[in-house]
Amino acid sequence: MLGFFIAFWATPTMSLGHLLFAAVSSVYILTALQFEEHDLMQAFGDRYRSYRAQVPMLVPRLWRSKRVGNKVA
Numbered sequence: 492m493l494g495f496f497i498a499f500w501a502t503p504t505m506s507l508g509h510l511l512f513a514a515v516s517s518v519y520i521l522t523a524l525q526f527e528e529h530d531l532m533q534a535f536g537d538r539y540r541s542y543r544a545q546v547p548m549l550v551p552r553l554w555r556s557k558r559v560g561n562k563v564a
Contacts, residue, residue, distance in 0.1 A: 492520055492548075493549060493550055495516070495520060496517060496520070499512070499513040499516050500513050500517075524548060
């Protein structure tokens with residue numbers, strides 16, 4: 492999803508039409524992510540919860556978290 496945000500907002504000239512497109516698309520993506528997270532929680536339950544605790548939803552981490560047992564430190 493981060494790639495879409497970069498593609499929508501990284502432009503040398505921002506016309507009014509492009510600004511409207513980027514803003515509406517960004518709101519759509521953020522709203523759709525909430526629905527997708529909800530559906531995935533219902534479909535996969537605790538397995539998805541543990542995955543979600545390790546992997547960020549929108550912006551990827553550039554470093555690895557230290558794991559202590561089953562918890563991220």
